[in-house]
Amino acid sequence: MSIDPETLRQRLLEAAMQGISPGQVFKELGITPDNPRALEELMKQAGFDPSSFFPDGQVDMPGMINNLTKDLSPEVKQQLSQVIQGMAYELNNGQPLPPDVEEFLKGWGKGN
Structure with a gap:
């Protein structure tokens, strides 16, 4: 599932108005520790290159x-x-x- 930054932003705003925690929104959208690919894709869509943060696998x-x-x-x-x-x-x-x-x-x- 691909999540764009605007969808995440909108869903976080809606959740805040409904008293839903940000963690629940991330889970709902599949952005979890066992799914690092989802965060990588979100970072790319937001204009960040994940490999630039961890060029040698260490940071x-x-x-x-x-x-x-x-x-x-x-x-x-x-x-x-x-x-x-x-x-x-x-x-x-x-x-x-x-x-x-x-x-x-x-x-x-x-x-x-």
């Missing part, structure tokens, strides 16, 4: 996130961290995040 994800969000206030980072943790928990069927990811999100959410 400093914390560094990349910190660089992309350096101008956000600690409050906004904390809110985003909570949203990401909630979505990840929901998309991962209640399984905890890997400890290093959980630790990063907690620190990032405190403005670190």
Whole structure:
């Protein structure tokens, strides 16, 4: 199933008005951890080249996130961290995040 960014945006707005979580929308559209192809396709449609983020299969994800969000206030980072943790928990069927990811999100959410 191919999802374009506008469809995702519209569905997220509708869901927010209906009290449906973003994680549920991602699941509904097939964007889940066990379907990385869906996210890759969405990124391509949004104009991002997934291979440019991971040229050697490795990436400093914390560094990349910190660089992309350096101008956000600690409050906004904390809110985003909570949203990401909630979505990840929901998309991962209640399984905890890997400890290093959980630790990063907690620190990032405190403005670190």
